[in-house]
Amino acid sequence: MRIDVITLFPDFIAQSAGLGVVGRAAERGLVEVQGWNPRDYAAGNYRRVDDRPFGGGPGMVMLIEPLLATLAAVKAADPTPARVIYLSPQGAPLTQAKVRELAGQPRLVLLCGRYEGIDERFLSANVDEEISIGDYILSGGELGAAVIIDAVTRVQDGALGDALSAVQDSFEGDGMLDCPHYSQPASHVLGEVPEVLRSGNHAAIAAWRRQQSLLRTRARRPDLFDEAALSKADRKLLQQADGSKNR
Numbered sequence: 476m477r478i479d480v481i482t483l484f485p486d487f488i489a490q491s492a493g494l495g496v497v498g499r500a501a502e503r504g505l506v507e508v509q510g511w512n513p514r515d516y517a518a519g520n521y522r523r524v525d526d527r528p529f530g531g532g533p534g535m536v537m538l539i540e541p542l543l544a545t546l547a548a549v550k551a552a553d554p555t556p557a558r559v560i561y562l563s564p565q566g567a568p569l570t571q572a573k574v575r576e577l578a579g580q581p582r583l584v585l586l587c588g589r590y591e592g593i594d595e596r597f598l599s600a601n602v603d604e605e606i607s608i609g610d611y612i613l614s615g616g617e618l619g620a621a622v623i624i625d626a627v628t629r630v631q632d633g634a635l636g637d638a639l640s641a642v643q644d645s646f647e648g649d650g651m652l653d654c655p656h657y658s659q660p661a662s663h664v665l666g667e668v669p670e671v672l673r674s675g676n677h678a679a680i681a682a683w684r685r686q687q688s689l690l691r692t693r694a695r696r697p698d699l700f701d702e703a704a705l706s707k708a709d710r711k712l713l714q715q716a717d718g719s720k721n722r
């Protein structure tokens with residue numbers, strides 16, 4: 476999969492895409508990430524990429540022309556058709572379902588805004604969809620681009636080891652929160668590791684982990700919990716936990 480990122484801070488994208496799972500996937504040719512800086516395509520001595528907003532008001536707006544020239548260079552670099560995504564507070568919330576959909580694309584162009592945003596005429600003429608990573612004020616779309624690069628790379632077949640992708644599948648399968656994790660030492664001043672995890676009884680361990688995921692999701696994210704389709708076994712685990720609590 477090829478991902479081109481149009482950003483005034485290509486170094487940030489290159490750095491974040493070079494780490495961990497994404498870095499290894501890039502080395503293995505599973506994903507190719509390329510940054511493109513509109514300043515390199517801005518004309519004139521000052522290479523302007525922004526200017527004051529019509530209608531007045533604070534801040535600056537990213538100009539059409541440098542972005543058109545950058546997008547033309549991006550498309551000229553590779554004939555593969557690309558879906559152009561603008562990372563934006565006005566975008567649809569990013570979900571794992573959307574990540575899976577994007578991971579199926581042969582190529583993405585991620586457009587990152589800075590200042591107060593991008594001239595609307597460029598967006599309406601060139602952007603296929605807008606995606607938001609959350610409802611808070613950010614300085615730019617680059618963090619959103621890094622999130623999408625990480626999430627779609629993890630979904631790419633083979634980017635993860637079997638164990639990790641199994642975990643990924645379980646989370647993706649039903650959208651429950653994760654269970655608590657423990658490692659050495661078994662006994663610590665901060666507390667003991669739950670006995671079941673040291674029992675070697677893999678069925679009991681799997682049941683305990685599922686029960687913990689269910690309880691945590693119900694308690695902390697009722698929105699995710701209400702969306703999920705619970706199996707009979709799930710409901711039994713919850714009754715068991717609720718029963719012991721009421722006793």
Ligand SMILES: CC(C)(C)c1cccc(C(=O)NCC2(NC(=O)c3cccc4nocc34)CCCC2)c1
Pocket residue numbers: 562563564588589590591592593606607608609610611612613614615616619
């Ligand atoms: C209501 C609320 C969401 C708080 C809001 C209302 C109005 C503006 C802003 C705001 O943050 N504007 C600044 C910019 N923000 C983002 O690019 C951005 C922000 C959030 C999630 C994102 N996912 O991708 C890109 C994202 C836009 C231009 C440069 C950065 C935020």
